[in-house]
Amino acid sequence: MVHGRKILLGVTGSIAAFKAVFLARELIRRGAEVRVVMTAAATEFVGPLTFATLTGHRVYSDFTEDADQGTWTNHVDLGLWADLFVVAPATAETLSAFSTGRCTNFLHAVFLSSRCEVMVAPAMDLDMFSHAATQANLHLLRERGISVVEPVSGPLASGLEGKGRMEEPGAIADAVEGYFESRAPLRGLRVLITAGPTHEPIDAVRFIGNRSSGKMGVALAQAFIDQGAQVSLLLGPATVAPPVGCEEVVRFETAAELAAAVAERWGQMDVGIAAAAVADVRPAAPATNKLHRADLPPAIVLEPTPDVLAYMGQHKAGHQKLIGFALETDEGRASAASKLERKNLDGIVLNTLLDDGAGFQTDTNKVSTFDGRDWHTFELKSKAEVARDLVNFIQHL
Ligand SMILES: Cc1cc2nc3c(=O)[nH]c(=O)nc-3n(C[C@H](O)[C@H](O)[C@H](O)COP(=O)(O)O)c2cc1C
Structure with missing residues (x-):
């Protein structure tokens, strides 16, 4: 079901950003065309070159490509291009921006411009995840029709243990597959x-x-x-x-x-x-x-x-x-x-x-x-x- 779909992968500044590399690879293996948007914080964790090489497309992280030349990246086009926008990992900061409509980086602008559905895979420390503010943001996003791939419990980068680990790339790819399957009108025929x-x-x-x-x-x-x-x-x-x-x-x-x-x-x-x-x-x-x-x-x-x-x-x-x-x-x-x-x-x-x-x-x-x-x-x-x-x-x- 993923074959031929256009998937925009948003990567934000979590330690789990390295798993997004495996997710991109898995989606491509299943036949999707993947383009990647990274926040500035995400580029501290994984180099854009890794995603650009895997996907065969430039990585988008800024509004301007070459400010001197007056060229800029059209976030609206990118939002309209996608069949599904998957943000994995999604930090507490990005979830907060999504729920309030804050638009302080390129990824936020793509989110606000996109007409396709959005799926987020949160990743953060257990206390950040269980915090009332994060839970309220997720509740609001769910109410607005955004799918959430729940994080799992396990050892966290902080050394603590609990719920907050981003779901594994294979499981997120399955959720993407499930998304397209559930919207396929001839399912089961x-x-x-x-x-x-x-x-x-x-x-x-x-x-x-x-x-x-x-x-x-x-x-x-x-x-x-x-x-x-x-x-x-x-x-x-x-x-x-x-x-x-x-x-x-x-x-x-x-x-x-x-x-x-x-x-x-x-x-x-x-x-x-x-x-x-x-x-x-x-x-x-x-x-x-x-x-x-x-x-x-x-x-x-x-x-x-x-x-x-x-x-x-x-x-x-x-x-x-x-x-x-x-x-x-x-x-x-x-x-x-x-x-x-x-x-x-x-x-x-x-x-x-x-x-x-x-x-x-x-x-x-x-x-x-x-x-x-x-x-x-x-x-x-x-x-x-x-x-x-x-x-x-x-x-x-
Ligand atoms: C080593 C390190 C790991 C981090 N891991 C996470 C994380 O897993 N989840 C999270 O919400 N924030 C994490 N942060 C904090 C975010 O990077 C920070 O809130 C940043 O502003 C997020 O911006 P972004 O959502 O625009 O990428 C981490 C920061 C550092 C320095």
């Missing part, structure tokens, strides 16, 4: 997506294939993952990389292999999206060795492949939704509507090669959707944007 072409062997080296690139199915998988769904991606012989965050990625070559993978999983799914371009026929008797030119037959006898989409439609339970794709070379609505009926689909996505930039191989697509009653035609868009439109369409189903 199990989605089966088929993508890419099939290769039906003629002999050991030749096959009958098609021009599907798998890009649309992979973009759909990404869009569903971004909304918190559990995606099983069945991906044919395509060069496109599957997205990070799939529950599982199963590779297939032939329609028969795809049919077996679908049969094993369809019963446990809530939604099925058949974006793969599956061969309708295959060579009836493929050679196991490579046929030399002289041995190649003048004609190849073909036989039907298993109809994967029909199988899914026939075995569809009441709660399941099934969406198919139709690629046509003409206007296509009549045949797409007929496919929806014949295959027992809940929705169908039509793309026609009459539209420039639509269909196989391209990074764009222009689709129309049909839910059995109404057609809706979208503009030409990137496949990532089309995928988001299709997630909305499927949610509406």
Whole structure:
């Protein structure tokens, strides 16, 4: 859930600042883009170069970059950039500034400018933490919707022992993950997506294939993952990389292999999206060795492949939704509507090669959707944007 998220990490002047280095690294490992804001006190504990090197971005700690040149750092932009602002460690001083709205350093200004949610991980000595002033500040911040990752008990830098140690970086990263998960509208939805072409062997080296690139199915998988769904991606012989965050990625070559993978999983799914371009026929008797030119037959006898989409439609339970794709070379609505009926689909996505930039191989697509009653035609868009439109369409189903 953290993959691709923009996380602003605020580091303040606590001895626990060194743990923020591990937190930044862990968030990056989980796929987040991390930028760091440090208070002046924090830079006494850890060098900004450490964060700059880890994140690949400059560290922000001042309003001015080069005062002589009149350049300044835009705290508003940074606040708007983030999907989540995590302040770890958060000192007593910073919590106090956050609760009163004091704005005496760059981090405070970013806090006041940010529209994203804020998470704080306090770190301080036990008496500072239990002090009525700190507790009142935390209470107010919670009331305003700020999440607090509670400190834990243990030995403190002062030599005392008690509650005040900042939570470990892994646990804070889990809290960040939990934050995005809890706001993911499709959390718990199990989605089966088929993508890419099939290769039906003629002999050991030749096959009958098609021009599907798998890009649309992979973009759909990404869009569903971004909304918190559990995606099983069945991906044919395509060069496109599957997205990070799939529950599982199963590779297939032939329609028969795809049919077996679908049969094993369809019963446990809530939604099925058949974006793969599956061969309708295959060579009836493929050679196991490579046929030399002289041995190649003048004609190849073909036989039907298993109809994967029909199988899914026939075995569809009441709660399941099934969406198919139709690629046509003409206007296509009549045949797409007929496919929806014949295959027992809940929705169908039509793309026609009459539209420039639509269909196989391209990074764009222009689709129309049909839910059995109404057609809706979208503009030409990137496949990532089309995928988001299709997630909305499927949610509406
Ligand atoms: C060695 C040392 C360790 C400190 N550790 C903490 C701490 O863990 N928590 C805290 O709230 N303040 C701690 N302080 C005090 C803060 O650094 C001080 O209040 C500072 O003004 C915080 O500013 P900032 O919140 O803008 O970073 C520590 C100070 C020193 C010198």
